[in-house]
Amino acid sequence: MTKTRVSRPGFTGVFATALAALAVLLAARPCLANGFLIYDISGAGMARASAVTADDEEPAAVWYNPANLAYMKGVSASAGGVFLTSKSTFSPSGGGPDTSTIRGNFVLPEFFATGRIGDRVAVGMGAFSTFGIGISWPEDWVGRESAIKASLQTLTLNPTVAVLVHRQVSVAAGFDAVRSVVDFTNGLPAIVGGDVRLAGGTWGYGFNVGALYKICPDRLHVALTYRSRVKLSFDDGHAHFSPANADFAPTLPDQGGTAALTLPDVITVGVMGRPRNDLALSFDANVVLWSTYDRINIHFNSAPDRAIVPNGHDSFTLRGGADWTFPERWPGLHLRGGLIYDHTAMPSGNLGPGLPDADRIDVGLGAGYGRGHFRGDLGYLLVVFLPADATGGIEGPVGTYRTMAHLLGLTLTASWQ
Amino acid sequence: MKKQGRGILWLVVAALAGACTPDVGSGQVPTAMEFDLTAAPPRVPQPTALVVNPSTGLIDFSLAGTPLPADCTKQTVMPAAQCQFDQWLQTLNGFPSLTPASAPASAALDPATLALGANVVVFGLHGGAPLTTGLAVGLDPTATTLTVTPPGPWTLGEFYWMGVRGYASGIRDAGGGPVVGSPTMALLKQDASLTCGAPDPTQVDPHCPGYEVIAQGNPSPLAAATQLFQLEAIRQGYLAGHGFDVMAASGLPKDQLAVLWGFPIHTNSVPLLLPGTAAVPHVPAADQVLVGVQGPVDPATVSAFTVRVQNGPVVAMDLTAAAAGDLNAGFPPIAAAYVPSLGAIAIQFAAPFPAGHQLGLFFTNGLHSPDGAPLVASPVSVLLTLTAPLVDAAGHSTVSGLADADAAALEAGRQALQPLLDNPIFTPLTGITRANLVYCYAFVPTVTP
Numbered sequence: 001m002t003k004t005r006v007s008r009p010g011f012t013g014v015f016a017t018a019l020a021a022l023a024v025l026l027a028a029r030p031c032l033a034n035g036f037l038i039y040d041i042s043g044a045g046m047a048r049a050s051a052v053t054a055d056d057e058e059p060a061a062v063w064y065n066p067a068n069l070a071y072m073k074g075v076s077a078s079a080g081g082v083f084l085t086s087k088s089t090f091s092p093s094g095g096g097p098d099t100s101t102i103r104g105n106f107v108l109p110e111f112f113a114t115g116r117i118g119d120r121v122a123v124g125m126g127a128f129s130t131f132g133i134g135i136s137w138p139e140d141w142v143g144r145e146s147a148i149k150a151s152l153q154t155l156t157l158n159p160t161v162a163v164l165v166h167r168q169v170s171v172a173a174g175f176d177a178v179r180s181v182v183d184f185t186n187g188l189p190a191i192v193g194g195d196v197r198l199a200g201g202t203w204g205y206g207f208n209v210g211a212l213y214k215i216c217p218d219r220l221h222v223a224l225t226y227r228s229r230v231k232l233s234f235d236d237g238h239a240h241f242s243p244a245n246a247d248f249a250p251t252l253p254d255q256g257g258t259a260a261l262t263l264p265d266v267i268t269v270g271v272m273g274r275p276r277n278d279l280a281l282s283f284d285a286n287v288v289l290w291s292t293y294d295r296i297n298i299h300f301n302s303a304p305d306r307a308i309v310p311n312g313h314d315s316f317t318l319r320g321g322a323d324w325t326f327p328e329r330w331p332g333l334h335l336r337g338g339l340i341y342d343h344t345a346m347p348s349g350n351l352g353p354g355l356p357d358a359d360r361i362d363v364g365l366g367a368g369y370g371r372g373h374f375r376g377d378l379g380y381l382l383v384v385f386l387p388a389d390a391t392g393g394i395e396g397p398v399g400t401y402r403t404m405a406h407l408l409g410l411t412l413t414a415s416w417q
Numbered sequence: 418m419k420k421q422g423r424g425i426l427w428l429v430v431a432a433l434a435g436a437c438t439p440d441v442g443s444g445q446v447p448t449a450m451e452f453d454l455t456a457a458p459p460r461v462p463q464p465t466a467l468v469v470n471p472s473t474g475l476i477d478f479s480l481a482g483t484p485l486p487a488d489c490t491k492q493t494v495m496p497a498a499q500c501q502f503d504q505w506l507q508t509l510n511g512f513p514s515l516t517p518a519s520a521p522a523s524a525a526l527d528p529a530t531l532a533l534g535a536n537v538v539v540f541g542l543h544g545g546a547p548l549t550t551g552l553a554v555g556l557d558p559t560a561t562t563l564t565v566t567p568p569g570p571w572t573l574g575e576f577y578w579m580g581v582r583g584y585a586s587g588i589r590d591a592g593g594g595p596v597v598g599s600p601t602m603a604l605l606k607q608d609a610s611l612t613c614g615a616p617d618p619t620q621v622d623p624h625c626p627g628y629e630v631i632a633q634g635n636p637s638p639l640a641a642a643t644q645l646f647q648l649e650a651i652r653q654g655y656l657a658g659h660g661f662d663v664m665a666a667s668g669l670p671k672d673q674l675a676v677l678w679g680f681p682i683h684t685n686s687v688p689l690l691l692p693g694t695a696a697v698p699h700v701p702a703a704d705q706v707l708v709g710v711q712g713p714v715d716p717a718t719v720s721a722f723t724v725r726v727q728n729g730p731v732v733a734m735d736l737t738a739a740a741a742g743d744l745n746a747g748f749p750p751i752a753a754a755y756v757p758s759l760g761a762i763a764i765q766f767a768a769p770f771p772a773g774h775q776l777g778l779f780f781t782n783g784l785h786s787p788d789g790a791p792l793v794a795s796p797v798s799v800l801l802t803l804t805a806p807l808v809d810a811a812g813h814s815t816v817s818g819l820a821d822a823d824a825a826a827l828e829a830g831r832q833a834l835q836p837l838l839d840n841p842i843f844t845p846l847t848g849i850t851r852a853n854l855v856y857c858y859a860f861v862p863t864v865t866p
Contacts, residue, residue, distance in 0.1 A: 145629070181438055181439065183439045183441075189626060189629035189630045189633065190626040190629065191603065191604065191607065191626045191627065191629070191630050192600075192603075192630060197441045197442065198441070199438060199439040199440075199441045200438060201438035238438075238441050239441065240441035240442045240443060240444065241444070242442075242444065245603050246447065246584065246595075246597040246598070247449070247597055247598035247599055247600055247602055247603035247675075248600050248603060249444070249446060249447050249449075249597060250446055250447060250448070250449035250523055250597065250599070251449075251599075251600055253444075253446040254441075254442075254443050254444055254446075303633075303634070304633035304634020304635070305634050306633070306634070393623075393624070394623075
């Protein structure tokens with residue numbers, strides 16, 4: 001009772017503080033999974049390649065599979081962040097020097113909280129960023145008309161309810177309110193020179209559902225989740241044109257504009273098997289319907305409209321992870337590892353520098369330690385983008401993109417039962 | 418405590434909703450000398466050689482994308498008077514010599530910065546020199562159109578280039594800001610081919626810099642490429658006509674040109690007529706009228722019309738007598754001759770003009786210059802003979818470039834002349850038609866020795 005009194009009044013305070021921190025820390029986000037999906041958002045999950053849909057006992061289950069919340073006891077809250085550094089290099093197909101992006105360093109804060117209401121119902125709340133683009137090319141590079149800077153930030157507020165419908169089966173549903181901000185800078189055609197910066201912010205809404213079936217509790221679990229598409233309509237965008245050739249300035253005044261894009265549906269199936277008490281093996285597969293991201297029409301109030309045609313294709317990601325524990329010698333310690341194969345969502349004919357997507361292979365490692373009410377989880381993910389050829393020449397120059405990224409995730413969790 | 422926490426939550430959510438949208442910055446839109454061929458109607462400097470058909474040598478408005486209908490009475494695209502006037506212009510191999518030049522701007526300009534020879538350069542190509550004196554450079558009543566008016570008519574057969582210096586060291590807008598050029602002008606100033614050497618519009622490289630500009634927002638790649646080829650033809654015309662060269666030689670380099678345009682003046686001689694100026698009939702004596710003619714006239718073609726005696730191209734009428742039904746007095750006996758020293762056709766009446774009577778003077782294109790080319794009309798003569806009204810129901814001019822007040826004055830004259838020109842016996846009697854008239858003016862003579 002005393003614990004409850006101490007913790008609950010602090011809950012909203014922590015939550016508000018964390019949200020405020022998120023608002024401050026919203027910064028350009030890189031793309032980490034296929035397209036611009038950022039799937040690996042917790043220290044514990046990242047280390048296991050985020051193959052945790054069927055086995056997640058952390059508050060971040062609000063994102064991975066909220067049906068897990070039904071099995072979590074008491075009240076938990078976690079705060080953390082992912083530090084990411086990435087760099088892309090473009091090699092033009094016709095020869096010539098390579099061009100590299102300005103190394104992007106990003107911090108992605110996340111916050112989750114869960115709590116039980118009675119024996120069968122649990123609620124959760126998450127504030128996290130799972131879609132984002134953050135890339136910055138040199139001002140004068142060959143592909144400047146396609147992208148100089150590209151930034152898409154999202155912050156999802158995700159209240160969730162999970163219900164234990166049977167001691168082996170739980171289901172959950174949540175509501176997604178997605179705040180998104182875009183900020184793009186593109187070069188204007190060579191004769192015009194200079195650039196145009198477009199920015200806008202909007203809210204989009206969606207939902208998510210999840211289910212978990214503990215076929216053999218703590219030995220064999222299967223899970224299924226679905227997170228809906230979210231349409232983001234930027235109806236109050238602003239464009240600032242800075243043509244180098246002054247003759248174009250009168251016809252390119254600063255003006256409003258509109259654009260819309262749709263974040264994709266994400267479907268995940270997962271399985272967890274525990275062949276030994278101290279080892280959990282898990283496998284997840286994501287299907288991401290990137291066909292929603294096929295064309296973006298940017299309508300300016302007076303300047304010529306522009307269309308970006310990424311022509312995204314539905315894609316998939318395969319994840320495998322392991323979690324070792326040492327209950328006898330080092331209780332509370334977890335060692336984790338994982339492997340990801342991520343299939344590109346962008347066809348080579350439409351590949352552009354704003355989103356130089358590629359097939360990727362990721363390797364995850366990490367550890368976690370908990371004692372009493374608190375635990376900390378650290379994860380590292382090496383993301384190796386396989387060389388991706390851009391062949392279309394419309395959405396960007398023809399050539400090959402190479403990208404390497406490193407992620408370091410840290411999550412601190414407090415729990416009271 | 419709970420209420421306080423909820424309040425903080427909502428505050429944070431509200432902050433998230435409103436904040437975080439980046440400030441993209443802002444810039445001021447400069448005033449521009451306009452050159453927009455795609456506007457309807459086009460916002461371009463006038464007159465312009467862009468509507469002179471190189472294959473026929475005649476003015477051809479279809480080159481501007483506004484072909485004229487064959488029958489002005491069966492169209493609604495433009496006022497009938499405009500249509501008829503433009504049809505007449507299309508018979509000329511250059512613009513009328515009394516045409517003022519003008520260039521539109523996107524906002525009001527500072528007239529104090531329109532210095533001739535410095536910021537506004539006019540160059541006569543055949544004369545081979547810039548015109549540094551005499552021309553009146555000013556603004557229209559709205560101050561948004563720069564005007565260049567010669568003290569007299571432009572030289573026949575001359576090709577004029579006109580350039581306006583903009584940017585940091587050129588003309589200024591009414592607010593003191595710099596004046597820039599237009600996207601069209603930026604493309605015309607390019608040193609390299611806008612089409613990147615493509616042989617036709619279907620083969621333009623989509624990465625060709627000129628095409629990238631034109632294609633922005635153009636839903637049809639072929640239409641964009643076709644437009645690019647049209648611009649390249651204009652650019653080639655500017656180069657072949659040495660437009661940039663003569664401006665640079667006159668101290669106005671290409672990079673300081675906010676707008677450059679050129680136009681030819683027709684080569685035919687023309688009886689001058691511009692009410693309110695010296696270009697009206699001169700009455701040196703009570704029995705003589707002189708009509709100034711710009712350009713040479715073959716004296717052999719100058720003869721008077723005498724009813725049933727001589728079918729000459731110079732016709733004088735006593736309109737007051739004719740209106741009273743006195744046809745004999747309506748066609749007073751006259752003699753006509755060309756006076757080279759005066760550059761005028763002299764009309765000698767057999768008797769002094771009846772006091773207070775209105776005279777009508779009509780010349781036909783039977784008058785030729787020594788090279789055999791017929792004289793052509795001046796715009797006022799044409800306007801007076803149109804069948805369509807020069808003002809609309811609201812009192813506005815129906816002809817572009819013709820001020821409402823001028824249109825109203827000319828409309829009165831047109832309505833006065835219309836019964837005569839439509840009279841079924843007038844043409845059979847005099848041989849005058851609207852098509853062959855090169856001079857038409859009615860006035861009450863006042864002797865000014």
